[in-house]
Amino acid sequence: MNEENTDGTNGCGKVRTGTQNEAALLALMEKTGYNMVQENGQRKFGGPPPGWEGPPPPRGCEVFVGKIPRDMYEDELVPVFERAGKIYEFRLMMEFSGENRGYAFVMYTTKEEAQLAIRILNNYEIRPGKFIGVCVSLDNCRLFIGAIPKEKKKEEILDEMKKVTEGVVDVIVYPSATDKTKNRGFAFVEYESHRAAAMARRKLIPGTFQLWGHTIQVDWADPEKEVDEETMQRVKVLYVRNLMISTTEETIKAEFNKFKPGAVERVKKLRDYAFVHFFNREDAVAAMSVMNGKCIDGASIEVTLAKPVNKENTWRQHLNGQISPNSENLLVYANKEESHSKALGKPPTLPTRLNGQHSPSPPEIERCTYPFFPGTKLTPISMYSLKSNHFNSAVMHLDYYCNKNNWAPPEYYLYSTTSQDGKVLLVYKIVIPAIANGSQSYFMPDKLCTTLEDAKELAAQFTLLHLGPF
Numbered sequence: 001m002n003e004e005n006t007d008g009t010n011g012c013g014k015v016r017t018g019t020q021n022e023a024a025l026l027a028l029m030e031k032t033g034y035n036m037v038q039e040n041g042q043r044k045f046g047g048p049p050p051g052w053e054g055p056p057p058p059r060g061c062e063v064f065v066g067k068i069p070r071d072m073y074e075d076e077l078v079p080v081f082e083r084a085g086k087i088y089e090f091r092l093m094m095e096f097s098g099e100n101r102g103y104a105f106v107m108y109t110t111k112e113e114a115q116l117a118i119r120i121l122n123n124y125e126i127r128p129g130k131f132i133g134v135c136v137s138l139d140n141c142r143l144f145i146g147a148i149p150k151e152k153k154k155e156e157i158l159d160e161m162k163k164v165t166e167g168v169v170d171v172i173v174y175p176s177a178t179d180k181t182k183n184r185g186f187a188f189v190e191y192e193s194h195r196a197a198a199m200a201r202r203k204l205i206p207g208t209f210q211l212w213g214h215t216i217q218v219d220w221a222d223p224e225k226e227v228d229e230e231t232m233q234r235v236k237v238l239y240v241r242n243l244m245i246s247t248t249e250e251t252i253k254a255e256f257n258k259f260k261p262g263a264v265e266r267v268k269k270l271r272d273y274a275f276v277h278f279f280n281r282e283d284a285v286a287a288m289s290v291m292n293g294k295c296i297d298g299a300s301i302e303v304t305l306a307k308p309v310n311k312e313n314t315w316r317q318h319l320n321g322q323i324s325p326n327s328e329n330l331l332v333y334a335n336k337e338e339s340h341s342k343a344l345g346k347p348p349t350l351p352t353r354l355n356g357q358h359s360p361s362p363p364e365i366e367r368c369t370y371p372f373f374p375g376t377k378l379t380p381i382s383m384y385s386l387k388s389n390h391f392n393s394a395v396m397h398l399d400y401y402c403n404k405n406n407w408a409p410p411e412y413y414l415y416s417t418t419s420q421d422g423k424v425l426l427v428y429k430i431v432i433p434a435i436a437n438g439s440q441s442y443f444m445p446d447k448l449c450t451t452l453e454d455a456k457e458l459a460a461q462f463t464l465l466h467l468g469p470f
Helices: 018-032 074-084 111-121 154-164 194-204 249-257 281-291 338-344 394-404 452-467
Strands: 036-039 042-046 062-066 087-094 100-108 125-127 133-137 142-146 168-175 183-191 217-220 237-241 264-270 273-278 302-305 411-418 424-431
Touching: 018 074, 042 074, 062 111, 074 087, 074 100, 074 111, 074 125, 100 111, 111 133, 142 194, 154 168, 154 183, 183 194, 194 217, 237 281, 249 264, 249 273, 249 281, 273 281, 281 302, 394 452, 411 452, 424 452
Parallel strands: none
Antiparallel strands: 036 042, 042 087, 062 100, 062 133, 087 100, 142 183, 142 217, 168 183, 237 273, 237 302, 264 273, 411 424
C-alpha cells in the first residue's frame, strides 16, 4: 500500500502524522485480511474480501456515504460500517494531498445488509457534531441525450446510437404531449453496463458530437427511485402516461372502470399523465394488464404500477436524489417523467441536495382553494399565530422559526457567479442575527441556482436543516 505522508486527526481530534495514518491502515489490513490499493483517485479496501468465491454482489448492495470528515480514514470508517454486515468492498475517494474527498462507496455482500446500513447509519454522528449521510448507490447505465430532432422515431435513434457507441441495449423515447407523432426532443439510452455508459458519455460529452446535423446534449440520466419489493406488493395505484392533454379525469375513470365497474376510487391527471387509484390491489393489477397499450382519445397509453414516495421524504434530501415540497409529492407517488427532469430543461422540483440530513418535516399539507363568497366575514390575523403546517415554503418556515424563538428575522445576502456556458448562477447567504456570534455565523448551501426564487428557497431549506427541530 502506498500512502502519502500527510497529517490527519483521529476520532478524538488529536493530530496524527502520515506515518501514524499508515500504521493504522496497515493494522486494519492485518486484522481483517483485506487488501488495500489506491488508484485513479480512490482507495479500495477489499473487492473481493478474503476467501470470496463467485461473482461480485448484485446491484442494490452498495451504499453511498457523504459528509465524511476529510481527515477520517478506513481504520475509523470500516468498523462503523461493519456493524451493518460483511463489507465486500470499501472505496474511499481521495485527494492528491492525501485527504479524503468527503465521500465513499460501501458494497455489502447482500441487499439486506445495504438496507440495514442505510437505516442505522444515515444521519449517524460519526464525530461530535459531524453527521454522515448514507443512501443506496446504483450503477447508472442510462444516458440522457438532448437536442434530438423531434421527427425521429425510436428505431432511428436506436440505430444511430448503436452506430456511434457500444453496448446499447435500448432507447426510451417519450412522445410529445401535444403531437404524438413527434418525440420531445430527447431520449434515454440504456447501456449494458455502467462502464459502457461511461465510455459512451466520454465520447459524446465534448459538445461537438452531432447526430443528424444537430449538436446533441449528453449527461447522466437521473436514476429512477428504487422501491423495495414488499412496498410494491401493497401498491394499488396505477401510473398512466402518454395521455392526450385534452383527455379528462372522467374519461380515464370511465375507461378503467370498464373491465370492472366501480373498481376505480379516483383519478388525478397532470398534463399528459395520470394516477389511477383503485379500492383493491387485485383490481389495479388486473387493470394494468388489460389497459396497457390501449387507446384513449386516440393515444396509445402505457400503464405501470406507481412507485410510492416515502412521506417522510417531503422536506428530506437524499444524497443522490431530488425531492422537495411540491404538489406532486403530496400525491405520495413518484412520476417517472419527473425523475428525468433535466430532459425538460426546467426541473419540476427544487434540486436541494442537502446531503442526507433531515429538515423539519411539517405534516402533509392540504393544498387547494375554496370559493370566496361575497359577504364572507374575514378576521385580520398575524402569520405567527398560525401553526407550522400552514406553511409550505421554506422561506416562510424560517421566518416563522425565528419568530417562535424570539429572534430577529433572517437576513438574506445574494451572491452570483457565471457558469462555463455563460449562465448567471445565484446563491444566498443567510445570517441569523441572534446566533451570528455563535458556532456558525452564517448558512450557505453548496449548490447554485438559476432563479432567484430557487436560490432563496434552497438557502432557507439548508438553514432549517442545520438549525434543527422546531
